[in-house]
Amino acid sequence: xxxxxxxxxxxxxxxxxxxxxxxxxxxxxxxxxxxxxxxxxxxxxxxxxxxxxxxxxxxxxxxxxxxxxxxxxxxxxxxxxxxxxxxxxxxxxxxxxxxxxxxxxxxxxxxxxxxxxxxxxxxxxxxxxxxxxxxxxxxxxxxxxxxxxxxxxxxxxxxxxxxxxxxxxxxxxxxxxxxxxxxxxxxxxxxxxxxxxxxxxxxxxxxxxxxxxxxxxxxxxxxxxxxxxxxxxxxxxxxxxxxxxxxxxxxxxxxxxxxxxxxxxxxxxxxxxxxxxxxxxxxxxxxxxxxxxxxxxxxxxxxxxxxxxxxxxxxxxxxxxxxxxxxxxxxxxxxxxxxxxxxxxxxxxxxxxxxxxxxxxxxxxxxxxxxxxxxxxxxxxxxxxxxxxxxxxxxxxxxxxxxxxxxxxxxxxxxxxxxxxxxxxxx
Numbered sequence: 001x002x003x004x005x006x007x008x009x010x011x012x013x014x015x016x017x018x019x020x021x022x023x024x025x026x027x028x029x030x031x032x033x034x035x036x037x038x039x040x041x042x043x044x045x046x047x048x049x050x051x052x053x054x055x056x057x058x059x060x061x062x063x064x065x066x067x068x069x070x071x072x073x074x075x076x077x078x079x080x081x082x083x084x085x086x087x088x089x090x091x092x093x094x095x096x097x098x099x100x101x102x103x104x105x106x107x108x109x110x111x112x113x114x115x116x117x118x119x120x121x122x123x124x125x126x127x128x129x130x131x132x133x134x135x136x137x138x139x140x141x142x143x144x145x146x147x148x149x150x151x152x153x154x155x156x157x158x159x160x161x162x163x164x165x166x167x168x169x170x171x172x173x174x175x176x177x178x179x180x181x182x183x184x185x186x187x188x189x190x191x192x193x194x195x196x197x198x199x200x201x202x203x204x205x206x207x208x209x210x211x212x213x214x215x216x217x218x219x220x221x222x223x224x225x226x227x228x229x230x231x232x233x234x235x236x237x238x239x240x241x242x243x244x245x246x247x248x249x250x251x252x253x254x255x256x257x258x259x260x261x262x263x264x265x266x267x268x269x270x271x272x273x274x275x276x277x278x279x280x281x282x283x284x285x286x287x288x289x290x291x292x293x294x295x296x297x298x299x300x301x302x303x304x305x306x307x308x309x310x311x312x313x314x315x316x317x318x319x320x321x322x323x324x325x326x327x328x329x330x331x332x333x334x335x336x337x338x339x340x341x342x343x344x345x346x347x348x349x350x351x352x353x354x355x356x357x358x359x360x361x362x363x364x365x366x367x368x369x370x371x372x373x374x375x376x377x378x379x380x381x382x383x384x385x386x387x388x389x390x391x392x393x394x395x396x397x398x399x400x401x402x403x404x405x406x407x408x409x410x411x412x413x414x415x416x417x418x419x420x421x422x423x424x425x426x427x
Contacts, residue, residue: 013054013055014052014053014055015053015058016050016053017032017050017052020053020058023059023062024061027075029077030075032051032075033075034061035051040053040057040058040061041053041054041057044084049084076252076257076260076415078252079091079114079407080111080249080403080407081111081250083251085329087327087331087332087333088249088250088251090107090110091114095246095333096246096333096336098245099241099246102245103220103241103245104219104220104241104244104245104248105124105219106118107244107245108248109178111248111399111400112178112399112406113178127183127185128186130183134164134165134166135162138158138162138187139191141157141158141161142191142192142193145157150386150387150390151192151226151385151387151390152277152280152281152286152287152390152391152394154192155188155277155391155394156278158187158188158192159188159273159277160270161191162184162188162191163268163271166180166270168180169270172266172268172269172409173409174406174409174410177269177402177409178406180402181399181402184270184398185399188394188395189222190226192223192227192391193226194225195228195229196229197229218241219244220237220240220241223240223244223392224237224240226391227384227388227391228382228388229385230382230383233345235340236341236344236345238340238344239337239340239378240378240382240392242336242337242340243337243371243375243392243396244392244395244396245396246371246396247397248396248397249399249404250397253285254279254282255275255276255277255279255280255285255401256397256400256401258275259273259401259405260405261275263405263409264408264411264413264414264415265414266409272401272402272405273402276401280393280397283318286372286394287390289375289379289390289392289393290320290386290390291372292321292373292376293376293379293380293387293388295312295319295321295376296353296354296376296377296380299353299356299357301349302352303356305357305360306360308357309357309360313364319366319367321369321370321376322367322368322369322373323366323368323370324367324370330368330369331368331369333370333374334369334371334372334374335369336374337371337375338354338373341374341378344381354377354380372389372393376389378392379392
């Protein structure tokens with residue numbers, strides 16, 4: 001068999017995914033499942049996007065037949081996000097490029113619709129949570145919560161109240177879900193109580209966190225006002241905007257898989273997002289940014305970084321904000337966000353502490369930083385409230401969860417995983 005025009009040959013002939021799947025008689029999604037199970041190896045093309053496979057290895061597998069040594073795993077076909085060597089691609093577009101050029105709202109619309117006309121849709125009206133009765137109820141619910149509650153916990157209460165107030169929540173066509181997404185994300189942000197600013201407290205005519213003070217501005221601007229008592233500099237606000245874009249989706253991360261299962265059961269968009277929130281807060285997922293925040297808080301000056309890392313290594317703990325199950329050679333989202341923060345606040349003492357942590361991790365040959373660590377640096381440099389990174393992650397990923405939910409609503413069948421039983425013999 002002759003394979004042509006599928007990538008540069010360096011000792012091994014490489015073919016693209018479509019050709020490999022055709023030769024094996026399988027779908028591309030099954031091909032990538034073989035990669036995750038270690039049945040096949042792959043490399044990436046020079047553009048970092050195309051997956052290439054050894055022609056010899058594919059031919060050998062084709063002659064042997066499909067592997068059956070391991071139980072089959074769940075493979076979900078999706079057109080939302082592809083993962084490259086070190087970054088995600090949203091419907092084929094590099095997320096890192098979008099982080100420097102597009103607003104979070106534009107990226108969310110792109111994830112939901114795949115319509116290239118969204119790039120020409122500006123200027124558009126700010127997203128709003130309507131009717132305002134639901135927003136008022138969500139704000140009132142916040143006042144009854146403990147003052148030191150972390151933002152992610154507050155977001156779960158807000159989503160519950162907003163869902164109970166939305167009579168359109170059960171409209172599951174794509175256009176209606178997108179409209180719900182705009183209302184929901186605006187409500188999540190606008191119902192968060194603003195942090196108390198330094199100095200004497202000053203009341204506004206309508207009260208902090210009321211609908212009247214939440215009508216304008218981008219989601220990034222409004223979220224900043226809910227997470228940070230200080231005014232935003234343009235550069236730091238740009239870094240927050242980029243963080244929202246970079247975190248908007250990440251293929252079938254744990255929270256997204258859970259959200260898709262909920263959507264496959266026809267759960268409404270609010271329930272889908274609440275499912276995602278429940279998984280996101282785990283320390284091995286979005287909660288890692290809070291762990292990284294606490295790590296940085298222990299390091300008053302750079303010289304303390306080595307001891308902080310050493311103590312965690314001694315206790316056998318993971319270092320929060322480092323390592324990634326997909327990006328073995330580094331998370332480019334984290335590098336991009338760190339660069340933006342460095343440019344926004346050069347010489348900041350929290351950046352120096354972060355650099356000391358990075359140096360100590362390299363000295364120990366431990367995993368590289370990921371976007372959770374970059375989020376913690378952004379929050380520390382900006383002076384945001386504890387748990388701000390989790391909140392940024394949650395608001396951003398809401399866009400992705402709803403994009404995946406739309407696919408499940410359209411697919412119309414229940415996702416049903418099966419267990420490989422290992423219990424006592426059945427009698």
